Amino acid sequence: MTDRISRAFYDIGRLEIIAGRDSFVHRLDPRAKLLVTVFFIIAVVSFDRYAVAGLVPFFLYPAAIIGLAGLPVGYLFRKLLIVSPFVICIGIFNPFLDLEIMVNLGPLAVSGGWVSFTSLILRFSLTIGAALILIATTGFPKVCMALEKLGAPRILAVQLLLLYRYLFVLIEESIRMIRAHALRSCSRRRPAFRVYTQLLGNLLLRTLDRAERIHLAMLSRAFTSEIRTVRRFTFGRAELLFTLTAAAAFLLFRTIPVAELLGGLILEISL
Amino acid sequence: MHMADALLSPAVGGTMWAATAATTFYCARKIAHRLDERKIPLMGVLGAFIFAAQMINFAIPGTGSSGHLGGGLLLAVLLGPHAAFLTLGSVLTVQALFFADGGLLALGANIFNLGFAPCFIAYPLLYKPLTGRQPGPGRRLFAAAAASVIGLQLGSLGVVVQTVTSGMLSLSFTGFLMLMQTIHLPIGLIEGLATAGVISFMIRVRPEIIAEGNRGPTSAGLPFARVLAILAAAAILTGGFLSWFASEKPDGLEWSLENSADRxxxxxxxxxxxxxxxxxxxxxxxxxxxxxxEKTGGGxxxxxxxxxxxxxxxxxxxxxxxxxxxxxxxxxxxxxxx
Amino acid sequence: MSHHIVEARDLEFTYPDRTPALQKVSFKIHHGESVAVVGANGAGKSTLLLHLNGYLTPSAGQVRIGDYPLTRETLREVRRTVGMVFHDPDDQLFMSTVFDDVAFGPLNLNLPAEEVAARVDKALATVGLSDLRERPPHRLSSGQKRRVAIASVLSMSPDILVMDEPTSGLDPRARRQLIELLAGFKHSKIIATHDLDMVVDICERTIVMHDGRIRADGPTPEIFADAELLESCRLEKPLRMQGCPVCGSAPDHRPPTIG
Incomplete structure (x- = not known):
């Protein structure tokens, strides 16, 4: 089990390192990236359930950002794969329930269920991909600060920052605990329930103590009741250009069936 | 049982975001009012704890499978419902961004499903009355199990209603409902056991912590929480039925797109x-x-x-x-x- | 300003579970003095430190910082004057980047943004970590964390630095760097530690605690020369003052070099 936890640990770490790189996209104001991501997701999910061709042009956005920011495609793709089971499990009922033939591809008759399933997978890849790309180009702390600047309650932003900070500390602590347990319990891979509650209880105790020590550390640096930061973001010309271009492109892809028009054109020319 | 962007329509996703945002602002205000500044680091670190705790599994005897802590109920017991809701929201946000659990549009629905039910329904309306003043270990176990099961059942009901009203699946409402509720019955029970186990441990070694949580602001906030719960339930139901009817006909946006495509x-x-x-x-x-x-009727x-x-x-x-x-x-x- | 900067008068403290932690603790520390507080585990060192910035309130007795007694009214000023560096830097570095962490204190003092930035720059330059401003704390080495924790206190321009085990858990090189850094500070310093060799290096005065009481208070070389005292307080001579077990060479009794 420590393997799994360590993997999660390094996984978050890797995403953070990628977010620490420098590129045009990384340098943009986080608010711009957050807004564009939201536009993107809304545009993608607003298609009806049988949309396939209409969704395809939207892959331009992740491709462009991945290119511009130099993100590792394989890594992002693997992350997508890991979380895909839930959507696949639920979506896979579509092909079995919606049997009406919708498209014939030569000898192959494709039912509405398969079309909507394909659409579901495309949607899933696009929306989750967009969220991953946001984090990989911005970093979690900046996303939190952007949230706050866009009107989220301050306490929520502070929460998120503290949670993120101590995530690493606590994951390391739980890895140490589980390792200690594993070393002294020869056969069992996972702790039995009684041991489990004690493990967790101890982790919780340590966590509560730590919260107290952090509070103490805050107090000794003149903390009153509010956590303040001085970050200033500038929503300049680059941000405006980025946001408007992206929004215009999404609107275009949403209203004009780009892929179908292009396909029609090619058919016409080639035949 | 994280909801996913791909399963949501913008109307449903937006509605759930509105519900989550409203609850978040309400909680933030509530906490700011009666803020014990110690809670600021406590909430953050407990959020990280829930995150780490969900990675630790225990063996379920005789099945070869494993279970873990749910988090919502435990947070409500330790922090009171308002702070717990915010903390759970933070945990889910980190999961959505780093582990791509669900996605950003679905985040609103996820926070609502996994946060609202345990913090504002299961904890004040089930766990607290059931534990009473001086609960024995058996009673606490029962209360935690009942609250976890009901909380999770409500959450998964949320997933079903949101998914079906979004209209991305061919699966019928009842079929999906049966599937989800059944799967989440044992999960809720296991989470309840784990929660009760941890609470019992804490009461043994440091009773004042749990007592503090119980004294929390809930008794004063109870009527409002109830009202909010009823309002939210009503909102989900109306929202659900409205989208149901709406999906019979292409909605405004779709209709205009259809026209422009024809042109x-x-x-x-x-x-x-x-x-x-x-x-x-x-x-x-x-x-x-x-x-x-052919255009299939109703489709x-x-x-x-x-x-x-x-x-x-x-x-x-x-x-x-x-x-x-x-x-x-x-x-x-x-x-x-x- | 009076010539002493920290004074404890008959401090008594009992934990809620009735463990007595401090009994009749009195001392005066003067400007620019560097004082070590040593003692076995559970001797009351950390409890004493927590009284110096008002986190714990004594059951009896008084703490005076500069000209003020430590009371609810002076708490804020005292906490600015007394910079506290905690044992575990992970507890102290709670913000998401080094910059934000070092800026936390100055921002709470309501300083203007430019002043905050200037103080952060200066504090980070002092500990030699200016190029790590944007680094998240969990991506620092232990030695770096320790130095950032010190910077986060320096940025508040304290007059007194209070430190709990500053060298524990550091590798030899990081420990050496930290000792050199501390030796360079002109602040009054109060350091609770088990690292007696560091004490020889940077503290001219040592207070020995045992079971919540002060057992000895005097110049460091004298304290460490008193084998009987050390023995009775479960302490041992600093390594360099013990004879070399391999070659049998004489122990090093040079006076500590400061700076």
Whole structure:
């Protein structure tokens, strides 16, 4: 089990390192990236359930950002794969329930269920991909600060920052605990329930103590009741250009069936 | 049981975001009012604890499978419902961003499903009354199990209602409902056991912590929480039924798109100066038989099959272009970096 | 300003579970003095430190910082004057980047943004970590964390630095760097530690605690020369003052070099 936890640990770490790189996209104001991501997701999910061709042009956005920011495609793709089971499990009922033939591809008759399933997978890849790309180009702390600047309650932003900070500390602590347990319990891979509650209880105790020590550390640096930061973001010309271009492109892809028009054109020319 | 973006329509996703945002602002205000400043670091660190705790599994005897802590109820017991809701929201946000659990549109629904039910329904209306003043271990176990099961059942009901009203699945409402509720019954029970186990441990070693949580602001907030719960339930139901009816007919946006698509098609046909010619050309590919699909009654609009051929071809071309763009931009970016 | 900067008068403290932690603790520390507080585990060192910035309130007795007694009214001023560096830097570095962490204190003092930035720059330059401003704390080495924790206190321009085990858990090189850094500070310093060799290096005065009481208070070389005292307080001579077990060479009794 420590393997799994360590993997999660390094996984978050890797995403953070990628977010620490420098590129045009990384340098943009986080608010711009957050807004564009939201536009993107809304545009993608607003298609009806049988949309396939209409969704395809939207892959331009992740491709462009991945290119511009130099993100590792394989890594992002693997992350997508890991979380895909839930959507696949639920979506896979579509092909079995919606049997009406919708498209014939030569000898192959494709039912509405398969079309909507394909659409579901495309949607899933696009929306989750967009969220991953946001984090990989911005970093979690900046996303939190952007949230706050866009009107989220301050306490929520502070929460998120503290949670993120101590995530690493606590994951390391739980890895140490589980390792200690594993070393002294020869056969069992996972702790039995009684041991489990004690493990967790101890982790919780340590966590509560730590919260107290952090509070103490805050107090000794003149903390009153509010956590303040001085970050200033500038929503300049680059941000405006980025946001408007992206929004215009999404609107275009949403209203004009780009892929179908292009396909029609090619058919016409080639035949 | 994280809800996913892909399963949501913007209307439902937006509604759930509105519900989550409203609850978040309400909680933030409530906490700011009666803030014990110690809670600021406590909430953050407990959020990290829940995150780490969910990675630790225990063996379920005789099954070979494993279970873990749910988190919502435990947080409510330790922090009171308002702070617990915010903390759980933070945990889910980190999961959505780093582990891509669900996605950003679905985050609103997820926070609501997994946060609202345990913090504002299961904890004040079940756990607290059931534990009473001086609960024995058996009673606490029962209360935690009942609250966890009901909390999770409500959460998964939320998933079902949101998914079905979004209309992305062919699975019927009842079918999906049965599936989800059954799966989450044992999960809720296990989470309840784990929660009760941890609470009992804490009471043994440091009773004042749990007592503190119980004294929390809930008794004062109870009537409002109840009202809010009823309001939210009503909102979900109305929202659900409204979208249900709405999906019978293409909604405003879709309708206008349909119109504009028709117009473009007409324009395209006019440009190719002979519509027959195009049809003949398509017929040159004899195996490709694009049967006109009737609009199925009550179903969602299906794409005009005449556009499917161009759709598929165009999609492939666009994909190739997309990959090329990505590669090109990547190369350019790397050159500049050097 | 009076010539002493920290004064404890008959401090008594009992934990809620009735463990007595401090009994009749009195001392005066003067400007620019560097004082070590040593003692076995559970001797009351950390409890004493927590009284110096008002986190714990004594059951009896008084703490005076500069000219003020430590009371609810002076708490804020006292906490600015007394910079506290905690044992575990992970507890102290709670913000998401080094910059934000070092800026936390100055921002709470309501300083203007430019002043905050200037103080952060200066504090980070002092500990030699200016290029790590944007680094998240969990991506620092232990030695770096320790130095950032010190910077986060320096940015508040304290007059007194209070430190709990500053060298524990550091590798030899990081420990050496930290000792050199501390030796360079002109602040009054109060350091609770088990690292007696560091004490020889940077503290001219040592207070020995045992079971919540002060057992000895005097110049460091004298304290460490008193084998009987050390033995009775479960302490041992600093390594360099013990004879070399391998070659048998004489112990090093040079006076500590400061700076």
């Amino acid at each position: 473009q098609e007409a324009a395209a046909t006019a440009r190719s100066n002979s519509p027959d010619k195009l049809r003949k050309r398509i017929a040159l590919l004899p195996d490709y038989n694009f049967r006109a699909a 969602v609009k299906r794409p005009d099959p005449g556009t499917s051929a161009s759709g598929i071809l165009g999609s492939i071309v666009v994909l190739v272009l997309v990959v090329l763009t990505g590669l090109l931009l990547g190369k350019k970016g790397r050159n500049r970096d050097r």
